[in-house]
Amino acid sequence: MTFWRSAADLLLRGFFPSRCPACGLPSDDPASLPFCAACWRGISLSLYEGPACAICGEPLPSEHAIHCGPCLEDRPAYTKAFTFGLFEGALKEAIHNYKFAPARRLSAPLAGMLLARGLPPVHAVTAVPLSKKRLLERGFNQSMLIGRHIAKSSGAELLPHALRKVKETPPQAGLNRKERARNLRGAFRANDRFDDMTILLIDDVITTGATVRECSKTLVKAGAKEVFVAAIARTKK
């Protein structure tokens, strides 16, 4: 049975070689799968290790500053946000394809990238929820799929319905920080109490951070003791 399965697998791969989800070219290097070797190199290069805000992770121009302006002005409800890299190049392509195609096979490598960066131990993992309409359109919540892998690997509980989006918000593109925050106010509701729990909140891309700020606030209001945020990428300012 196993023999026939692998024979069939080989045959299928010959006809339909696996495609890199970032560039669409065949990818058969087992070290970089599902990405091709070139894209995987590009993704590793987008890892950001320069000076950054100790709370939100926003890149800072100098090693001497500890916090960014927005965090000093209005401290987020979460303790710290962890991101893998900058939203550019192959990483941007991978996230884009992950969002718009049912590329579920990407959730494991994306989760692996975050885990390799090091995440704090928590009681539970959840993700930024999609509105009902978006979830129906897309069929899956890409951040929750990543969260599922992270929960499984770290032994934390997965809370797939911790939050729900109760307000359909207009597209955030082109809006500034204040407008985004205003748009999202009251957009999320907690479905439960999370008393004394530490929670890791997953998002795919952080832009101004308005979404993860609002979700963290909602979790803390529902009793969470501490919230951490993890996202694959952040946009470059």
Ligand SMILES: [Zn+2]
């Ligand atoms: Zn590629």
Ligand SMILES: [Zn+2]
């Ligand atoms: Zn900050």
